[in-house]
Amino acid sequence: MSPFGRWTLNISLGIIAGIIAGAFWGLVFLAPELTRGFTPIQLSAGRYVAYGLVAAILVSRSWRGLFARLAWREWKALAWLSFAGNIIYYFFLAKAVQTGGIAMASIVIGLLPVAITLVGCRDAGAVPLRSLLPSIALSAAGLFCISWQHLQTGSLAGVLYASGALASWTAYAVGNSRWLAHLKTVTPHEWSMLTGLVTGAEALLLAVPALWLAAPQHSTSEWLYFSAVVTSVAILCSIIGNGFWNYASRALPLTLTGQMIVFETLFAALYGFLWEARWPTVIETSAMALLASGVATCALAHVPKTSLTAT
Secondary structure, X not given: OOHHHHHHHHHHHHHHHHHHHHHHHHHHHOHHHHOOOOOHHHHHXXXXXXXXXXXXXXXXXXXXXXXXXXXXXXXXXXXXXXXXXHHHHHHHHHHHHHHHOHHHHHHHHOXXXXXXXXXXXXXXXXXXXXXXXHHHHHHHHHHHHHHHHHHHHOXXXXXXXXXXXXXXXXXXXXXXXXXXXXXXXXXXXXXXXXXXXHHHHHHHHHHHHHHHOOHHHOOHHHHHHHHHHHHHHHHHHHXXXXXXXXXXXXXXXXXXXXXXXXXXXXXXXXXXXXXXOOOOOHHHHHHHHHHHHHHHHHHHHOOOHHHHHHO
């Protein structure tokens, strides 16, 4: 296979992995709606304790080998990535959904592609910012179309919580992508499992005040329902979704990885429409088309110029 053929295959597989990750991640916006009787801290603690337990089971056989392959600096990176990208992010996200609704939260989080692309364009060898401006403009136009009517009716507190989620996940996405680009001793799946272990350990610190002290407020059946929801989110979003995302992060440059998060917004909006039992409006449909066009334009901007002239 020619170098361009290998590049095309890697980019294509990375994009597919990013789309699948977005489909799973979009489900996290439904969890706060499904468990409105529980607080965001309970949701964050419950989801990530479950994530840690499942990850511990999956890596139990290879734990010694994984531990030997990682230095102290990798463990420190896992600690802050887990805290920023999981614990803090999901707390802010749950608060945003419960305060302002799924649509508003998914829209603000949808600014992630722009934020990450702007950061990634500073990386060595990255596509110049001027080449990414059409993609950024399309994404921004799509986000503006779908957001203006919701932000007029949404609360300021909800927007602020969603902005906190945006900032924490931008830091995670950038840091995680850069670590995966340099790691040679573990696979993206193993890195995801290790992230789960560290996140689970951090979530245990929240579990006592978040779950046990509030236990009398809920019946046994309500706790069983809550456990089923957070465990499902842990498996589908944190285990499977993160696995696909880590593959995409390793296969794609950061400027293109950032654009893949558009699909989390698109799927979250789709799930929101299904939850609300309605069709998207004309403006919402136009917005989703603009967001998808932004990703396609960004992918084209990453095609080597030599391959374009050759064809």
